[in-house]
Amino acid sequence: MADSEQSREKQPPCTICNRPAIVRVHPDTHLCSIHFAASIEERVTRTIDEEGMIRDQERVAVALSGGKDSSALLSLLHEFAENRGEIDLLAITIDEGVSGYREETIKAAERLTGTLGVEHRIVTFRDVYGHDLDEFLRSREEMACTVCGVLRKQLLQMEAKRCDSTVLATGHCQDDEAQSILMNYLKGDTGRIARDASKSGHPVFVRRIKPLSRIQEREVAIYGMVKGIYTELPECPYAGYALRGEARKMLNFLELRYPGTMEKLVIGYREVRERVRVLNHPEPVDICESCGGPASGSHCRACILVQRLVPCRLPDDLIPSIRSAPE
Numbered sequence: 001m002a003d004s005e006q007s008r009e010k011q012p013p014c015t016i017c018n019r020p021a022i023v024r025v026h027p028d029t030h031l032c033s034i035h036f037a038a039s040i041e042e043r044v045t046r047t048i049d050e051e052g053m054i055r056d057q058e059r060v061a062v063a064l065s066g067g068k069d070s071s072a073l074l075s076l077l078h079e080f081a082e083n084r085g086e087i088d089l090l091a092i093t094i095d096e097g098v099s100g101y102r103e104e105t106i107k108a109a110e111r112l113t114g115t116l117g118v119e120h121r122i123v124t125f126r127d128v129y130g131h132d133l134d135e136f137l138r139s140r141e142e143m144a145c146t147v148c149g150v151l152r153k154q155l156l157q158m159e160a161k162r163c164d165s166t167v168l169a170t171g172h173c174q175d176d177e178a179q180s181i182l183m184n185y186l187k188g189d190t191g192r193i194a195r196d197a198s199k200s201g202h203p204v205f206v207r208r209i210k211p212l213s214r215i216q217e218r219e220v221a222i223y224g225m226v227k228g229i230y231t232e233l234p235e236c237p238y239a240g241y242a243l244r245g246e247a248r249k250m251l252n253f254l255e256l257r258y259p260g261t262m263e264k265l266v267i268g269y270r271e272v273r274e275r276v277r278v279l280n281h282p283e284p285v286d287i288c289e290s291c292g293g294p295a296s297g298s299h300c301r302a303c304i305l306v307q308r309l310v311p312c313r314l315p316d317d318l319i320p321s322i323r324s325a326p327e
């Protein structure tokens, strides 16, 4: 049999249009690039609408690291905003200061926002906290993802608020959600198990949404390739310290053996959270005395962490730098 005939045989046609398929989405459904992209756009739009994530006239800040998930998210929300109109988008990139890594992802973020014509703001750890992540972590690299995650969240919230955004969209996909759930259980972090920032009515929160939470990581990557926005980027040098990496390996293994594992984990977790959330772990109701952000107590987690990392700087010293971080 000729090679071309063999490859035609291996490549099933799209279930909808008969063009060559690029992906199998269900055991009996194969899709070509056009119908695959359309199915992702339709599923994300449905997620946004069913969960009431974005309303007309909203200003939506998109957390854009420049990696594949956040790039796909910005592209999808740009499409969504074009169709709906009356939705204002901007992208916020946090530069933690990780040498040899973050520079590349920032370039990718700048390319994408330039192509889409979306307003783009970059906020650096150095400008706000006076130190890069690399400096914060000297001799305590094992704390990398905790420090990075807590401080990045604080800056995203602050910048989104400063820009009058009403919503903050992050690129967490279904795999990220499943990993976070597993990690919370492994760490015994019941407070996080019960919390849901997207439903918070706390006035100092910019409401967080996760429009990709029903899409698998693999699907997000394929969508990025189909749309020509996927870029191979270096891995963060601190990734090896992350518990998330171990959670990812475990879940990928289970997903391969028992397809649907991650989706079931996420759905089951949401049901449990609804039952225990308000009863045992109320949302934080205090205002941080240092930065003005949400807190459980006198100071938020980020300001307490910064004080531990830079003991010579009292939390109060942070007020001017955080509140007047560069426009």
Ligand code: SF4
Binding pocket: 144, 145, 148, 149, 236, 237, 238, 239, 242
């Ligand atoms: Fe930050 Fe950890 Fe991700 Fe690196 S791997 S960007 S340190 S959260």
